[in-house]
Amino acid sequence: MTNHAAPSCNRIVLYSKKPEDTVRFYADLFGYRAITKDGDRIIELQPPNGGLILLLHPASKGQKAGQSLIKLVFDVKDVGLFQQKLIAQGHAIGPVHEADGYQFANFRDPSGNPVSISSRAFASG
Template identity: 40%
Template sequence: MPRLNTLIIYARNMQRSAQFYHQHFDFETTGEIIEGLIELKSKSGINILIHQAAKSVKLGQATVKLSFDVQDIEQFITQSEQQGLIFGAIHHANGYCFDNTKDPDGNSVSISSRTFRNISN
């Protein structure tokens, strides 16, 4: 069975986008462009490749949203704001919360505590 391993993100400024995911979401990268891509590795196993966007590519459309598991949403937002990453209002759902922001190219990025919710019936 195939498994999802890598997301490719098209960016106007590859270095800026790589730095965004490194700084705010702890991806490891050398920042080096190899074969036209900057590779970012995560401890979770899903990696990101940053690819140079063609001028014809319309960035920031809401067709895909990257969602990161974060247990303490408020703490993560506080730390992120100290680094210049601003989120909107926290949304509360069935036993979890989530919040949204954008990456440098306007792509939707979410943090969610859904994975950590306590479901008891």
């Protein structure tokens, strides 16, 4: 990868079957502010003084609450380029998905934990 800063992990996806309760929990206890966009299933929770951003995503029927329902999200400007770098290094990674003004691709770490690369942090609007 040329002329790109190393990706940083500034967001975690939390899967939730009770998003309203989860928003209230983090807002009331830790001062997080909920941000939503029309047509986006993700509720972004921003901390009051910087720090880790929480992305609440609806949990699927097969996901069990309380059992590692998180995904590490690494910010990259060019998801496709980074995806190609991972493929060249022999990593299995899913396709690049288009979301609300940004892209992302999913894969797993060696222990099977879900990881994502995403340009959401660089999306305008």
